[in-house]
Amino acid sequence: MNFADRLVAGVKQKRSHAVVGIDPVLSKLPAFLRDEAAAKYGQTARGAAAALVGFSRLVIDAVADHVALVKPQSAFFEVHGAPGVEAFWETVRYARSKGLQVISDAKRGDIGTTAEAYAAAFFGHPNPMDSWEDPEQWADSLTVNPYLGSDGLVPFVNRCQARGTGIFVLVRTSNPSSGELQDQELFSGENVAQQVAKLVHYLGGRLVGESGYSSVGAVVGATYPEDLARYRREMPRAILLVPGYGAQGGTAADVVPAFNEDGLGAVVNASRSVIFAYKRAEVSPTEAGEAIARAAEAMNHDINGALAAAGKLAW
Amino acid sequence: MNFADRLVAGVKQKRSHAVVGIDPVLSKLPAFLRDEAAAKYGQTARGAAAALVGFSRLVIDAVADHVALVKPQSAFFEVHGAPGVEAFWETVRYARSKGLQVISDAKRGDIGTTAEAYAAAFFGHPNPMDSWEDPEQWADSLTVNPYLGSDGLVPFVNRCQARGTGIFVLVRTSNPSSGELQDQELFSGENVAQQVAKLVHYLGGRLVGESGYSSVGAVVGATYPEDLARYRREMPRAILLVPGYGAQGGTAADVVPAFNEDGLGAVVNASRSVIFAYKRAEVSPTEAGEAIARAAEAMNHDINGALAAAGKLAW
Secondary structure (H helix, E strand, O other), rough: OOOHHHHHHHHHHHOOOOEEEOOOOOOHHHHHHHHHHHHHHHHHHHHHHHHHHHHHHHHEEEEEEEEEEEEHHHHHOOOHHHHHHHHHHHHHHHHHHOOOEEEEEEEEEOHHHHHHHHHHHHHHHOOOOOOOOOOOOOEEEEEEOOOOOHHHHHHHHHHHHHHOOOOEEEOOOOOHHHHHOOOOEOHHHOHHHHHHHHHHHHHHHEEEEOOOOOEEEEEEEOOHHHHHHHHHHOOEEEEEEEEOOOOOOOOOOHHHHHHHOOOOOOOEEHHHHOOOOOOOOOOOOOHHHHHHHHHHHHHHHHHHHHHHOOOOOOO | OOOHHHHHHHHHHHOOOOEEEEEOOOOHHHHHHHHHHHHOOOOOHHHHHHHHHHHHHHHHHHOOOOEEEEEEEEEHHHHOOOHHHHHHHHHHHHHHHHOOOOEEEEEEOOOOHHHHHHHHHHOOOOOOOOOOOOOOOOOOOEEEOOOOOOOHHHHHHHHHHHOOOOOEEEEEOHHHHHHHHHEEEOOOOOHHHHHHHHHHHHHHHEOOOOOEEEEEEEEEEEOHHHHHHHHHHHHOOOOEEEOOOOOOEEHHHHHHHHHHOOOOOOEEEHHHHOOOOOOOOOOOOOHHHHHHHHHHHHHHHHHHHHHHOOOOOOO
């Protein structure tokens, strides 16, 4: 099934446009998870990885009723080496077992056979000559960096078509310096990010599903609300993945322009403000889960409220 | 020791500007390596990873006398999951044990604490609160994508300063569609890649070593020779990592403009044309090693010859 269609169905079923970003920083995890892991494996990379898996499961269990998507951030897993990467895939498998869709936030970008290898690494292996085992190791979608041009995107799009997966191409990111490159005005009168948006729109044409949305999505930050409406218009079929809500300062009202008139077409990410909602390390499993669930619920309520006020609620 | 200084010393010692890219595609490896690994571990991800480690060691042993640097491509390891990532780090450690410097070609790019996590993943862990084990897991340098602006580069530069490591920022890549974004002319009259080059030059100022070169380098492809001279001028202290020689069509004469008048300031990568020089899968270990060594030697001879002809030989 087309990824965009799957995403839209999930969003409607949960009545939620929220994505919970899983960014597990070891020192911020509940103490009981670190203690359990250290007791079992020692203060090793494997122990750290076990604590991360415990945390990911806690978060996923807490938010599964409130969101359709989670977005594990690869960097926070990779920092623990190979055991961390195994923890990343355990997180992906656990999320999928709970009916959630997974955005692998790894921001990969390369060309030719190298891009194909990344696509295979995240979307599963197509060729037994080049990989001997595919232990159910695939995610629904992946964030991708466009700096290399269409050579760096087409191999991912091809694999998305074959596997029913999706990509979110970085167009306009939410960080303070994103404009240094992305906002640069081109001689044509457009800016760099708009140029990328055109590419996303063009490449996405092949992967439009029955929902009318494409499996080639785009990352557009909430920290520049005036831009959101423009990118929404320029990529009408793309699902926008909107970071910057919550800890980065974006409000529910700020993200409304990311949605089409049908009340669809965007998903909004929050990471730290949800997953670390329990505030202090000495928290019980139940307290931690409840704090996270309440934060996800509140985010949902907040976004749906703003959409309703704008006459854009899809349900 | 400053990474750029270490690189320049290595280049002078080996009298070689060559970088051998380790891009291990399972189906292209010598059959004896695949057979050995499958016999030991079965056709599993772990078996594939073992074949990759065997291949990396074969390549490193073959080229260690002829080059100062190797560049393992992370994607070809990541495709085999966590065992593949372990194989990547075994490759890094083995290369370092043979006195080679390692460019991790992973093209990471993210911001804030996420960029810090990638920097820690590739350059080693600074904070025991956030990582319980650092099993000698670090590389000399990393390729980095600039699309997110200086927020996406500064965390890497900071870690380079603390750890004596380096980065190579993608400026002008060697692929056919690289111009779609990188060549776009800005209203200022410069193009996008030149804007990135300015950022590289500026950020590199902090990490200039005794050699006069900076640990903030740049990737500039050999497939656009007219550009090389320009980027050379715009980033005079940056070490240029030049892909595109060999299989991608760049010649030794094409890469000469990447070098400064002192005969330094660039390293030239070849991957497939060197590591798969043995041509056929049914090759003995000795034959494979000799073919790879000869290809590295020939590449060296080729580049040094072109530099000598241009009056730019550093030794």
